[in-house]
Amino acid sequence: MSTISDPPSGSFQLSMLINDTRYRSYTFQFIALILLIIAFAYLGYNLLSNLQAAGLNISYQFLGEPAGYDINQTLIEYTSQSSHWRASVVGVLNTLLVAFLGCIMATVIGVVVGVLRLSNNWLVRQLMSIYVEIFRNVPVLIWILIIMAVFIAILPQPRDFRGEDATASMVLGSFAFTGRGFYSPAPVFGPGSGVVIAVFFASIAGIFAFRNYAKKALFDRGQLIPTLWPSVAILLIPSILAFYLMGRPITLDLPSLKGFNFQGGIFMRNSLIALWFALSIYTAAFIAENVRAGILAVSKGQTEAAASLGLRPGRIMNLVVLPQALRVIIPPLISQYLNLTKNSSLAIAVGYMDLTGTLGGITLNQTGRAIEAIFLLMLFYLAISLAISAIMNVYNNAVKLKER
Amino acid sequence: MSDTHAQTVAFVRDTMLPEQPPPASEAGVIKWMRENLFKGWFNSILTLLSIYFIYKIVSGAYPWFANGIWNTSSLAECREMLDGMTGACFSVLTERWNQLLFGFKYPTEAYWRPTLAFVLLLVAIAPVLYPKAPRKLLVFTAIYPFLAFWLIWGGTLLTPLLVMVGLIAGYFAFKQFERQSFSMGMLAGLVATVVVIWAGGIFPASMPDLLALQAIPSRDLGGFMLNMILGTVCVSLSLPLGILLALGRQSSMPIIKWICVVFIEFIRGVPLITLLFVANVVLAYFFPPGSNIDLVLRVIIMITMFSSAYIAEVIRGGLAALPRGQYEAGDSLGLDYAQSMRFIILPQALKISIPGIVNVAVGLFKDTTLVSVISMFDLVGMIRGPILASTEWNGVYWELWGFAVFVFFIVCFSISKYSQWLERQLATDHR
Numbered sequence: 001m002s003t004i005s006d007p008p009s010g011s012f013q014l015s016m017l018i019n020d021t022r023y024r025s026y027t028f029q030f031i032a033l034i035l036l037i038i039a040f041a042y043l044g045y046n047l048l049s050n051l052q053a054a055g056l057n058i059s060y061q062f063l064g065e066p067a068g069y070d071i072n073q074t075l076i077e078y079t080s081q082s083s084h085w086r087a088s089v090v091g092v093l094n095t096l097l098v099a100f101l102g103c104i105m106a107t108v109i110g111v112v113v114g115v116l117r118l119s120n121n122w123l124v125r126q127l128m129s130i131y132v133e134i135f136r137n138v139p140v141l142i143w144i145l146i147i148m149a150v151f152i153a154i155l156p157q158p159r160d161f162r163g164e165d166a167t168a169s170m171v172l173g174s175f176a177f178t179g180r181g182f183y184s185p186a187p188v189f190g191p192g193s194g195v196v197i198a199v200f201f202a203s204i205a206g207i208f209a210f211r212n213y214a215k216k217a218l219f220d221r222g223q224l225i226p227t228l229w230p231s232v233a234i235l236l237i238p239s240i241l242a243f244y245l246m247g248r249p250i251t252l253d254l255p256s257l258k259g260f261n262f263q264g265g266i267f268m269r270n271s272l273i274a275l276w277f278a279l280s281i282y283t284a285a286f287i288a289e290n291v292r293a294g295i296l297a298v299s300k301g302q303t304e305a306a307a308s309l310g311l312r313p314g315r316i317m318n319l320v321v322l323p324q325a326l327r328v329i330i331p332p333l334i335s336q337y338l339n340l341t342k343n344s345s346l347a348i349a350v351g352y353m354d355l356t357g358t359l360g361g362i363t364l365n366q367t368g369r370a371i372e373a374i375f376l377l378m379l380f381y382l383a384i385s386l387a388i389s390a391i392m393n394v395y396n397n398a399v400k401l402k403e404r
Numbered sequence: 405m406s407d408t409h410a411q412t413v414a415f416v417r418d419t420m421l422p423e424q425p426p427p428a429s430e431a432g433v434i435k436w437m438r439e440n441l442f443k444g445w446f447n448s449i450l451t452l453l454s455i456y457f458i459y460k461i462v463s464g465a466y467p468w469f470a471n472g473i474w475n476t477s478s479l480a481e482c483r484e485m486l487d488g489m490t491g492a493c494f495s496v497l498t499e500r501w502n503q504l505l506f507g508f509k510y511p512t513e514a515y516w517r518p519t520l521a522f523v524l525l526l527v528a529i530a531p532v533l534y535p536k537a538p539r540k541l542l543v544f545t546a547i548y549p550f551l552a553f554w555l556i557w558g559g560t561l562l563t564p565l566l567v568m569v570g571l572i573a574g575y576f577a578f579k580q581f582e583r584q585s586f587s588m589g590m591l592a593g594l595v596a597t598v599v600v601i602w603a604g605g606i607f608p609a610s611m612p613d614l615l616a617l618q619a620i621p622s623r624d625l626g627g628f629m630l631n632m633i634l635g636t637v638c639v640s641l642s643l644p645l646g647i648l649l650a651l652g653r654q655s656s657m658p659i660i661k662w663i664c665v666v667f668i669e670f671i672r673g674v675p676l677i678t679l680l681f682v683a684n685v686v687l688a689y690f691f692p693p694g695s696n697i698d699l700v701l702r703v704i705i706m707i708t709m710f711s712s713a714y715i716a717e718v719i720r721g722g723l724a725a726l727p728r729g730q731y732e733a734g735d736s737l738g739l740d741y742a743q744s745m746r747f748i749i750l751p752q753a754l755k756i757s758i759p760g761i762v763n764v765a766v767g768l769f770k771d772t773t774l775v776s777v778i779s780m781f782d783l784v785g786m787i788r789g790p791i792l793a794s795t796e797w798n799g800v801y802w803e804l805w806g807f808a809v810f811v812f813f814i815v816c817f818s819i820s821k822y823s824q825w826l827e828r829q830l831a832t833d834h835r
Binding site for chain 2: 025028029032033036043046047049050051053116119120121122123124127133134136137138139140141142145146149152153342343345346348349356360364370371374377378381382384385386
């Protein structure tokens with residue numbers, strides 16, 4: 001039998017490249033490769049001849065030249081004399097800032113809404129599903145523009161805070177919500193504040209050590225040590241003591257009305273806040289659905305098994321349901337973070353200077369270096385996406401069910 | 405048994421008592437409210453908070469709606485009529501509805517054309533969406549794209565007709581050569597289509613006025629119509645592309661696999677807005693010198709690439725969810741790759757992927773609003789640009805954005821409800 005089914009050796013014919021499944025895949029791949037090379041050559045040729053016709057070339061020299069435009073919200077020092085490269089870095093930081101703030105807020109809202117959608121309170125359940133459906137089914141760009149319109153049309157201008165007959169006032173004397181943005185107190189670190197901060201971080205480390213000790217005591221000796229209140233005490237007491245011992249080195253810089261605008265404090269521009277809130281509530285609607293699906297994915301038998309072992313409801317949630325639900329929730333959660341980061345490029349619609357606004361917006365328009373600027377822009381987002389998916393793969397491998 | 409207790413118990417009831425009604429707190433509305441609204445102090449607080457919240461919203465929104473004014477010609481007149489009362493100025497919608505729906509350049513006398521195209525879209529899409537609709541309608545579905553193109557862009561009917569004839573010729577050539585092998589059939593179909601279109605190109609060129617509607621350049625499209633066009637065209641184009649990419653990514657041929665992987669991961673890694681920038685400023689460099697591809701077509705190309713990458717990932721999930729036995733069954737029946745994919749694998753994989761595909765479609769439809777960033781005047785672009793910037797309507801935010809929210813919500817919500825319905829219809833497993 002084997003002599004028959006074995007292929008006849010040494011008689012390779014050209015027709016086997018098409019008819020023989022062993023060689024056919026090489027033919028197809030070869031054709032695909034040739035077509036790909038032809039396509040790239042064609043596009044590259046078009047590109048070169050178009051550039052030549054327009055008298056352009058590909059060069060990244062423009063990154064070193066002075067940008068010549070101002071950026072109204074920066075995390076690092078920047079003037080209009082700084083280079084385009086510096087402007088791009090400012091943009092990158094602004095992108096990361098709004099993405100970071102947005103991810104935190106979206107997670108908080110999303111988890112709360114997701115849990116409330118499973119609540120046994122009928123009214124709350126209905127309200128939450130209305131929220132989720134409305135925000136999921138309307139483009140995020142519209143939400144960004146709507147929140148921006150709130151700033152423009154509803155919130156008071158700084159001049160409304162002035163004078164005897166002011167129509168607006170600051171909240172708690174230290175926060176001002178104006179149409180230009182939000183002003184809040186900023187901490188000022190005087191001499192000696194380093195000690196306070198060091199003590200604060202040391203006490204955070206102390207909390208972890210204490211919790212480990214309590215866990216060890218529970219597992220080794222069966223001794224149950226309360227952790228909540230001691231943790232709070234460890235967190236607060238040493239820091240407060242250090243604060244007063246060092247003579248109150250950290251003070252608050254309150255925003256105050258000077259001339260036509262507020263001075264001092266932390267200023268968050270309206271465009272940043274509009275983008276941040278809109279991205280958060282939009283993404284939170286998706287996260288809520290993920291959270292709900294994750295909790296529902298843990299079968300009821302698990303809860304009942306834990307209850308029959310005598311665990312209290314809080315512990316059932318912490319020790320049995322959540323660890324299993326998280327395995328379902330985290331992967332889509334991370335991809336929502338990724339979506340939020342990519343959607344933050346819509347900043348350009350409200351004039352927030354993220355990377356799309358600096359490198360892909362003003363720099364591109366001023367220098368006319370479209371190909372280079374957009375190439376760098378894509379590279380940045382691609383790098384973030386690939387980094388996040390790499391992290392996700394590592395996580396998925398770590399938590400996946402260990403089966404035989 | 406009955407006299408066991410005769411000595412110990414003085415009285416034994418031997419008839420049933422009539423049933424008592426349950427206590428008032430355990431029946432009807434009260435029970436429902438106790439269980440669903442006021443179970444424990446925390447739930448009660450939540451309920452009261454929700455009621456307060458609803459009251460605030462309703463008491464704020466009701467006078468705004470009820471005092472709404474529908475027939476003025478500017479915001480100043482609205483304010484005058486309202487005279488300090490809270491009230492909406494819906495007249496911006498009645499006065500500018502044509503701009504919101506069709507854009508500000510589309511000729512007024514041609515509004516019936518996109519409207520008719522939209523109505524016909526509903527007819528054409530019915531047999532695709534509802535398995536029970538008469539199958540003969542599928543013929544109309546096949547004709548529809550050409551008809552819609554002619555209706556919206558105008559020009560002579562011969563152009564779309566020629567493309568259609570070319571595709572029909574390609575189909576018959578494919579049928580002719582399909583028996584030899586699938587790839588031969590595809591090649592023959594492609595050649596036949598190209599030859600027919602190339603050879604027939606003289607007809608529309610020589611008779612530009614035969615059966616012609618007024619030609620409308622695509623930069624005149626706008627408003628919600630543009631969102632609808634981009635959404636439908638890009639979703640329908642990206643489905644076949646997505647299937648091909650997903651199959652390519654699953655392929656055992658390394659070069660083809662890596663081409664698909666790189667394409668999909670690249671597209672999924674960048675925001676749509678950068679791709680739209682590419683369409684706006686870069687893509688023109690890659691076309692042959694002197695060719696002038698208009699912006700709408702360039703945007704359609706980029707959005708189609710974008711959504712096909714996402715659809716490919718959804719379909720790959722469907723392919724991966726199929727048990728290996730299905731692939732092996734195809735092989736053991738002696739089917740070749742194309743046959744086993746067409747008859748065994750894809751029908752099942754696509755069925756599994758329907759919810760995901762609909763999600764992508766809804767997301768894509770929402771993303772069509774991004775074209776307003778590259779200064780195309782879709783619904784959002786119309787609101788931000790010509791309408792809010794005009795002197796009459798500067799400051800009418802809530803009516804306009806409310807309209808946009810309403811329109812998008814209606815479309816996207818009905819699509820997702822449809823997909824849930826379809827999922828139930830297609831569920832052939834017995835649960």
